[in-house]
Amino acid sequence: MGGVSFPREHGGGVKAWARGRWEEVLTVRGAAAAQSGELSCLMKRAPADDPARGAPHGLGSHTDSRKEAVFIMSKRKAKDINLTAGECLSEVQRLLRERLCHQHLPIGPVGMESQYKHLLELLKRTAVHGESNSVLIVGPRGAGKTMLLNLVLKELMEVDEAKKNILLVRLNGLLQTDDRIALKEITRQLNLENVVGDKVFGSFAENLVFLLEALKKGDRSSSRPVLFTLDEFDLFAHHKNQTLLYNLLDISQSAQTPVAVVGLTCRLDVLELLEKRVKSRFSHRQIHLLSTMDFQSFLCSVELQLSLPPDFLDRRFSEDWNAGVKALCKDKSAEAVLKKHFNSSKDFRSLNMLLMLALSRVTVSNPAIRPTDLLEASRLCTSDAKANILHGLSILELCLVIAMKHLNDIYDGEPFNFQMVHNEFKKFIQRKSHSVHNFEKPVVVKAFEHLQELELIKPMDGSTARSQKVYQLVKLMLDHTQIMEALQKYPQCPTDVKQWAASAFG
Known part of the structure; x- marks a missing residue:
């Protein structure tokens, strides 16, 4: 959901970043292109002085034509490029770290289609029709609660009316440990720090209502819908008097401002933690998710996370690496480590951390992930504090x-x-x-x-x-x-x- 960031060493801009990436392409592939004689042929097709053809991305003229030529050549000759072991491993580290560090959403809600449809319909009513709602997503850790919510938000933001109107506020019970901190975070995410200024409010409810009133459109008759997501919802129930939950759910029951409150929790008894006045204002809608993954599916996910794509620069290295990953997943000692991790947590975030630590032990002298690397990574992940x-x-x-x-x-x-x-x-x-x-x-x-x-x-x-x-x-x-x-x-x-x-x- 976040925007793309560009490395500072290239100046942070799109053009500078692209220029830096092309220079890397030239460095790695230039020698092979010169030997093949194809580079000079392709450069003739893109004249250096033709701005229309020489600067298709607005990055320059002569230099960009040459880089575009190398790029075309690289597509044709990718199978013939043989990089050094160090270059291959650097590219592997970059590619897999990006994959493991950034949680990419799947194409669709596989295995949770009905829950996806239910949640999307609820949030559309708020974003498009201005109807307030509240719902809890309940399931064990690693069941896909956050992924489900992010998939729904991605679909919701493709609706023009929703994208234009809705405001999103994300709160987490681990970070916002009391209502005062939570209110400051709401103010920050709604960009209302200047509006609040040094105003003194008599109560939490008065402060929250003021924030929502400030979001009204110019005609003063309608407000922008606000979606509150409360991760670790059960921790908010431990706040003094449950003031935040009471006021959010109270607003969602009134006609003041269109508000949707989505809570995510792993506790099945979460409603028992709510005070009577809070529980009476909750809609009692619950979406349950269950983790249905077995160990074989878990092993397939490990293999998929560590495998290189078919278009990797060096095909021979890619084939050897992928064969090594398959052998790793079939190794008994590695399987025992992964089984232990699977039994303790099915959360892919912790799995990615385990694989990241194992990947960091790959060197030119050890150009593949070994079972001992997984064992050491598991020891670091599950170190006993006592x-x-x-x-x-x-x-x-x-x-x-x-x-x-x-x-x-x-x-x-x-x-x-x-x-x-x-x-x-x-x-x-x-x-x-x-x-x-x-x-x-x-x-x-x-x-x-x-x-x-x-x-x-x-x-x-x-x-x-x-x-x-x-x-x-x-x-x-x-x-x-x-x-x-x-x-x-x-x-x-x-x-x-x-x-x-x-x-x-x-």
């Missing part, structure tokens, strides 16, 4: 964590307190006094409190009385694998501590 915290603990804190895990094994996961942990630690010190320093109890208490601040241990009740701190029951929030991995990666960890940990896990 396990990473363990790497920064002191030896004393690490010993306390091992003592807690030992208590978990002895008492079958029952909660424990500081005194029990300290007793377990003292037993270890008595056996291995030569390898670990015997810390004073206040120091051990401080280390225990630091673990609680890091949320590696969690209190079982709300008691925070200072005198009862050492007897407060807590629970360890780490498992066997996390602790053992941290010990393996911990720099200069004493051997006795590692052996104690191994014995603790039995």
